[in-house]
Amino acid sequence: MAWRAALRSKAVIPALLSCSSHGRLCASPTFITQRNNSTSPKIKVDYDQTTGVAVMHMQSPPVNSLSLDFLTELCISLEKLEMDKGCRGLIITSNQPKVFSAGLDILEMYGKSPEHCGEFWKVVQEMWLKLYGSNMVTIAAINGSSPAGGCLLSLTCDYRIMADNPLYSIGLNETQLGIVAPFWFKETMVNTVGHRNTEVALQLGLLYKPAEALKIGLVDQLVPEDQVFSVATQTMTKWLTIPEHARQITKSMMRNPTIDKLRTNREADIQNFVSFITKESIQKSLRMYMEMLKQRKA
Numbered sequence: 001m002a003w004r005a006a007l008r009s010k011a012v013i014p015a016l017l018s019c020s021s022h023g024r025l026c027a028s029p030t031f032i033t034q035r036n037n038s039t040s041p042k043i044k045v046d047y048d049q050t051t052g053v054a055v056m057h058m059q060s061p062p063v064n065s066l067s068l069d070f071l072t073e074l075c076i077s078l079e080k081l082e083m084d085k086g087c088r089g090l091i092i093t094s095n096q097p098k099v100f101s102a103g104l105d106i107l108e109m110y111g112k113s114p115e116h117c118g119e120f121w122k123v124v125q126e127m128w129l130k131l132y133g134s135n136m137v138t139i140a141a142i143n144g145s146s147p148a149g150g151c152l153l154s155l156t157c158d159y160r161i162m163a164d165n166p167l168y169s170i171g172l173n174e175t176q177l178g179i180v181a182p183f184w185f186k187e188t189m190v191n192t193v194g195h196r197n198t199e200v201a202l203q204l205g206l207l208y209k210p211a212e213a214l215k216i217g218l219v220d221q222l223v224p225e226d227q228v229f230s231v232a233t234q235t236m237t238k239w240l241t242i243p244e245h246a247r248q249i250t251k252s253m254m255r256n257p258t259i260d261k262l263r264t265n266r267e268a269d270i271q272n273f274v275s276f277i278t279k280e281s282i283q284k285s286l287r288m289y290m291e292m293l294k295q296r297k298a
């Protein structure tokens with residue numbers, strides 16, 4: 001309960017979220033008390049101290065959309081794991097059927113005040129900074145569809161294993177909503193699948209079936225649905241055999257130019273998001289997209 005109260009406290013969250021994701025010394029000690037098997041409403045973390053591997057189960061019905069509360073919880077969990085020197089690996093997966101994550105929660109961006117949008121975007125940035133810059137080995141066990149922000153979440157990981165189910169899709173489809181993936185979404189994609197694939201994918205807002213995603217390198221491996229988690233665990237074991245300092249320095253070398261660009265432009269990026277998303281025309285696009293989702297369902 002104290003944990004829930006802390007999560008809600010606007011006074012403590014900013015202090016926690018301002019910690020560096022690179023070092024492990026930026027403790028906010030109030031939060032780093034519970035080390036094992038913490039359970040929270042939207043994310044369940046199972047941490048096995050013997051293997052040094054944590055598993056984050058996203059469990060926010062119906063579709064693990066990345067709301068302000070969800071992302072705040074995710075950042076707090078990440079901070080705790082990153083602080084724990086014994087925790088060397090993280091697997092992210094979904095407990096919701098058929099969906100890994102539906103991406104950013106559209107309701108956090110629709111009909112909300114500029115202040116709310118700014119607060120939301122700050123935690124989206126924080127999630128990305130923490131995951132893309134994590135010292136841990138991170139593996140996405142993608143057991144369902146993963147559009148937009150859900151795709152971004154998986155792209156922050158070191159390795160992506162997806163269920164070989166043609167009903168699922170993955171990609172940065174923002175343009176289909178009439179919105180634009182910001183530069184750090186774009187660069188994360190470029191760093192994964194290259195410039196040309198990204199240029200086409202982002203302009204058209206493409207969602208790829210697993211086989212197509214594998215072909216362009218958006219995911220690293222396809223496996224039968226019931227093996228996604230076990231293969232992720234085996235892959236983690238392999239990655240953890242690499243000398244840690246060498247792997248971490250290599251990861252930083254590959255990712256820091258992109259990370260530094262956002263770090264030095266955070267406030268401008270927030271302002272840019274807020275002025276874009278609150279435009280009448282963009283709000284109209286979001287409304288139409290949500291209506292389309294509902295009609296598709298009916």
Ligand SMILES: CC/C=C\CCC/C=C/C(=O)SCCNC(=O)CCNC(=O)[C@H](O)C(C)(C)COP(=O)(O)OP(=O)(O)OC[C@H]1O[C@@H](n2cnc3c(N)ncnc32)[C@H](O)[C@@H]1OP(=O)(O)O
Binds near residue numbers: 150273
């Ligand atoms: C300058 C920069 C400016 C802007 C940058 C912004 C970057 C934005 C990034 C994003 O991530 S935007 C979100 C994009 N997400 C999507 O396009 C996904 C939309 N959802 C789907 O395609 C599907 O829901 C699905 C994930 C494939 C799952 O399909 P399924 O059939 O299983 O579920 P259903 O469609 O019936 O949805 C159930 C329920 O959930 C609501 N929903 C779905 N996605 C979202 C979402 N992203 N945010 C909020 N709510 C979402 C959906 O409307 C249904 O609600 P209902 O039960 O009330 O009808």
